[in-house]
Amino acid sequence: MIRMNEEINILEHELVPKHEIVPPEEAIQLLKKLGIEPWQLPWMSMDDPVAKAIGAKPGDIVRIIRKSPTAGVFVAYRYVVVEVTKKS
Amino acid sequence: MNAPRNVEEEINLLLEKVKQELTPQLFEELSNKLKEAVKKHRITMEQASKVIEEIVRNYHRSLIDPGEAVGTITAQSLGEPSTQMTLRVFHYAGVREYNVTLGLPRLIEIVDARKSPETPIMEIYLTEDVKHDLEKVKEIARHIELTYIENITEEFAIDYTEGAAIIKLDREMLADKGVTVEKVVEVLNELELGEVSVSPEDPYEVRVYLSEEYLDPVKIEKLRTKILQARVKGVRNIKKTIIQKRGDEYVIIAEGSNLEEVMKIPGVNWRKVYTNNIHEIERILGIEAARAAIIKEIKNTLDDQGLDVDIRHIMLLADMMTWTGHVRQVGRMGIAGEKPSVLARATFETTVQKLVESAVMGEEDALPSITENIIIGQMIPVGTGLVRVYMNPSIIKKEEVKPQGEESE
Numbered sequence: 001m002i003r004m005n006e007e008i009n010i011l012e013h014e015l016v017p018k019h020e021i022v023p024p025e026e027a028i029q030l031l032k033k034l035g036i037e038p039w040q041l042p043w044m045s046m047d048d049p050v051a052k053a054i055g056a057k058p059g060d061i062v063r064i065i066r067k068s069p070t071a072g073v074f075v076a077y078r079y080v081v082v083e084v085t086k087k088s
Numbered sequence: 089m090n091a092p093r094n095v096e097e098e099i100n101l102l103l104e105k106v107k108q109e110l111t112p113q114l115f116e117e118l119s120n121k122l123k124e125a126v127k128k129h130r131i132t133m134e135q136a137s138k139v140i141e142e143i144v145r146n147y148h149r150s151l152i153d154p155g156e157a158v159g160t161i162t163a164q165s166l167g168e169p170s171t172q173m174t175l176r177v178f179h180y181a182g183v184r185e186y187n188v189t190l191g192l193p194r195l196i197e198i199v200d201a202r203k204s205p206e207t208p209i210m211e212i213y214l215t216e217d218v219k220h221d222l223e224k225v226k227e228i229a230r231h232i233e234l235t236y237i238e239n240i241t242e243e244f245a246i247d248y249t250e251g252a253a254i255i256k257l258d259r260e261m262l263a264d265k266g267v268t269v270e271k272v273v274e275v276l277n278e279l280e281l282g283e284v285s286v287s288p289e290d291p292y293e294v295r296v297y298l299s300e301e302y303l304d305p306v307k308i309e310k311l312r313t314k315i316l317q318a319r320v321k322g323v324r325n326i327k328k329t330i331i332q333k334r335g336d337e338y339v340i341i342a343e344g345s346n347l348e349e350v351m352k353i354p355g356v357n358w359r360k361v362y363t364n365n366i367h368e369i370e371r372i373l374g375i376e377a378a379r380a381a382i383i384k385e386i387k388n389t390l391d392d393q394g395l396d397v398d399i400r401h402i403m404l405l406a407d408m409m410t411w412t413g414h415v416r417q418v419g420r421m422g423i424a425g426e427k428p429s430v431l432a433r434a435t436f437e438t439t440v441q442k443l444v445e446s447a448v449m450g451e452e453d454a455l456p457s458i459t460e461n462i463i464i465g466q467m468i469p470v471g472t473g474l475v476r477v478y479m480n481p482s483i484i485k486k487e488e489v490k491p492q493g494e495e496s497e
Binding site: 008043045069070 | 111112113114116351352358359360361362369371372373374375376377380381399400403407410411412413414
């Protein structure tokens with residue numbers, strides 16, 4: 001018989017890039033460097049499966065390290081928000 | 089022999105200087121190529137610095153300028169090729185055919201962020217130990233494929249004199265789907281309709297002796313569907329599976345989509361399982377995975393039609409669609425409908441409705457963006473129009489006040 005599947009961890013899925021929570025001090029520096037308020041970053045819902053998996057809370061900034069076909073590696077940020085526009 | 093070594097060291101110094109200006113990938117490539125060139129062709133220091141200079145300059149020139157209307161360029165770059173797409177195609181592939189929506193309908197589907205695609209397809213990759221073994225792959229495929237009693241039944245009848253439902257099973261289908269008669273009996277038992285037994289004359293005939301309450305002729309149709317629609321095995325929503333050979337491994341293509349359940353199945357490589365249902369990906373793998381899936385799907389759809397669109401346009405579109413942390417469509421209910429400016433919203437579909445709505449809500453429009461300013465006839469904040477002159481009143485005040493203060497004293 002086929003052996004059982006090991007524990008499923010969505011963070012290891014092919015489609016999911018590396019996520020990490022930016023520490024608050026670093027986040028302040030980052031926002032200063034970009035010259036923006038946190039809400040001007042792209043958002044990420046607190047109910048997002050990845051946000052839950054890495055334990056991100058509303059108000060956190062998450063660093064996303066994507067593999068990009070044009071830039072090789074691209075670092076993006078998302079601001080974790082409370083669910084406002086509930087659609088589904 | 090000392091000369092080339094010196095050049096290499098000096099090149100490293102030069103490279104360090106420009107490291108901050110280039111992307112890591114570009115920097116890596118440049119330093120590797122340069123070092124290779126030094127070894128092979130023994131280029132001089134002067135030549136090397138010229139090369140670096142030229143590359144940095146070209147890199148800066150290829151960057152997008154501030155104020156460039158990237159959104160408009162994206163819209164045009166995606167809009168124009170889409171006019172050349174096939175309007176309605178159904179494509180059959182593989183040995184046993186399966187349908188995939190392609191071309192313009194598929195593109196519209198992605199951009200509209202429909203809840204589920206017209207033809208959901210899953211690509212199920214398998215783990216190392218099973219992916220080369222056709223028998224094991226078949227076993228998994230059977231396990232995934234949804235089978236109802238209906239699919240394996242040849243004849244269904246209800247005998248009123250005996251008060252029994254007689255289900256004659258299809259021998260070939262049983263073998264094909266890998267279901268045993270015992271399994272069917274077990275499923276029927278779970279329905280708790282009455283006593284289940286296999287006929288003594290025919291091993292493929294199963295009888296369900298129904299209890300009184302079910303024999304009401306009014307309810308008989310309901311009972312029939314209840315029995316026929318009972319799930320014998322399989323994953324919900326997966327209608328059909330096809331085994332394809334890709335390179336040296338077997339991949340299961342499934343019609344229908346259920347990412348959550350399929351990932352749990354033993355033997356499935358859950359790290360690579362893919363579905364074309366973007367909302368499902370968002371729900372299970374998160375918004376970043378959805379972004380990646382949108383890019384992949386649009387790119388595939390365009391490539392399939394032989395259209396060459398730069399991936400950066402698609403990436404911008406995907407970024408916009410996933411901006412709020414949820415996949416939203418490009419149309420009225422999504423990006424275009426959530427613009428901050430009243431006039432910009434009114435320009436796009438249902439003008440009167442949008443104006444009335446914002447009038448009722450008492451909205452203001454600070455005319456920050458392009459569409460509004462075109463309506464008004466002002467200069468639009470794009471390109472050189474983006475530049476403004478700012479005045480710092482506090483500094484001017486100080487300078488004005490100072491001399492006056494001195495005079496009054």
